[in-house]
Amino acid sequence: MYDLIIVGGGPAGLTAGIYAVRFGLNTLILERSEISGQIALADIVENYPGFPSISGLELMENYKKHAQEVGVETKITEVLSVRTEGDKKIVSTDGGDLESKAVIIATGANPKPLNVPGEKEFISKGVSYCATCDGPFFKNKTVVIVGGGNSAVTDALFLSKIARKVYLIHRRDQLRAAKVLKDRAFATPNIEFIFNTLVLEIIGSSGEIRRVEKVIIKNLKSGEQRELATDGVFIYVGIHPNTEIIDVDKDEEGFIKTDRFLETSQKGIYAAGDCRDTPIWQLVAAVRDGALAATSANAYIESLKKDVT
Numbered sequence: 001m002y003d004l005i006i007v008g009g010g011p012a013g014l015t016a017g018i019y020a021v022r023f024g025l026n027t028l029i030l031e032r033s034e035i036s037g038q039i040a041l042a043d044i045v046e047n048y049p050g051f052p053s054i055s056g057l058e059l060m061e062n063y064k065k066h067a068q069e070v071g072v073e074t075k076i077t078e079v080l081s082v083r084t085e086g087d088k089k090i091v092s093t094d095g096g097d098l099e100s101k102a103v104i105i106a107t108g109a110n111p112k113p114l115n116v117p118g119e120k121e122f123i124s125k126g127v128s129y130c131a132t133c134d135g136p137f138f139k140n141k142t143v144v145i146v147g148g149g150n151s152a153v154t155d156a157l158f159l160s161k162i163a164r165k166v167y168l169i170h171r172r173d174q175l176r177a178a179k180v181l182k183d184r185a186f187a188t189p190n191i192e193f194i195f196n197t198l199v200l201e202i203i204g205s206s207g208e209i210r211r212v213e214k215v216i217i218k219n220l221k222s223g224e225q226r227e228l229a230t231d232g233v234f235i236y237v238g239i240h241p242n243t244e245i246i247d248v249d250k251d252e253e254g255f256i257k258t259d260r261f262l263e264t265s266q267k268g269i270y271a272a273g274d275c276r277d278t279p280i281w282q283l284v285a286a287v288r289d290g291a292l293a294a295t296s297a298n299a300y301i302e303s304l305k306k307d308v309t
């Protein structure tokens with residue numbers, strides 16, 4: 001039996017693994033695709049302390065190397081469910097069941113795509129799901145934000161301080177965001193609102209250096225279609241946490257609820273990173289969570305020993 005199984009090999013899971021091994025825990029990380037997490041998709045990261053500018057891939061290679069050097073065991077397999085049986089945790093995978101004393105869920109969350117032509121093609125080449133990550137690349141440029149909720153409006157305000165012009169495109173006739181955010185956005189001169197409108201396609205250059213150049217939009221009331229020139233497209237149509245594998249308390253969107261030690265509603269099961277109800281989906285928050293969840297799991301495993309004596 002493992003002391004600790006960590007589900008997810010992104011920044012939260014790898015940090016938890018490094019801490020757990022240093023606590024002397026027999027630890028296994030299970031990852032369904034590649035040990036790296038979604039930051040590997042980022043062209044450049046500029047907000048991770050100690051690295052003024054580093055590619056997402058290189059940063060993840062560093063994490064991976066560090067985890068390997070301290071002796072974290074990893075396995076590529078999909079976790080199907082996690083449950084408690086007495087003092088044991090049963091982690092069911094596509095290769096069979098595994099047992100551990102504690103589990104950390106670090107499965108991340110994925111932005112919901114717009115599902116329009118050009119979106120996938122131009123990710124990190126003008127298409128982004130995170131203004132705090134990629135906004136500074138659009139200094140004095142024009143950007144489009146798609147969405148009408150709190151995230152869309154918060155990031156429109158953030159981008160309005162960097163970009164020359166921000167278009168906020170929403171399919172409804174009014175924003176869903178909180179009043180205080182809406183009031184601020186309406187009072188910001190370089191934010192222009194385009195309501196009742198869908199983005200149909202994202203179009204960019206086709207040369208060696210590919211960049212977004214424009215979007216095709218459609219007014220749902222008039223049916224009119226037109227092109228809008230832009231350097232970037234920030235998409236905020238929702239975020240989906242990968243939390244179906246566990247039956248614990250979650251918020252209405254499926255993010256796992258935890259206490260301040262990151263324990264879920266099942267004792268000995270912790271959640272870290274983007275999959276929990278965190279207000280910030282960023283690397284620094286994920287690695288902080290990984291460290292805290294491993295520390296809490298270690299204290300829980302220690303308490304099991306005391307219960308036996």
Ligand SMILES: Cc1cc2nc3c(=O)[nH]c(=O)nc-3n(C[C@H](O)[C@H](O)[C@H](O)COP(=O)(O)OP(=O)(O)OC[C@H]3O[C@@H](n4cnc5c(N)ncnc54)[C@H](O)[C@@H]3O)c2cc1C
Pocket residue numbers: 007008009010011012013030031032033034035036037038039040041042043044045046047048077078079080106107108109124129130132133134242245272273274275281282283284286
């Ligand atoms: C394009 C892009 C650019 C970004 N740029 C920045 C930036 O500049 N700065 C910044 O701070 N943040 C940035 N972010 C956000 C950052 O990547 C995330 O906040 C961070 O990766 C969250 O880490 P995590 O470990 O919680 O989740 P993830 O990185 O999502 O890792 C979760 C892992 O769990 C695995 N997994 C999920 N379900 C299962 C399962 N059932 N079984 C096994 N494995 C499973 C997934 O495959 C994944 O590898 C960016 C994100 C993207 C997409």
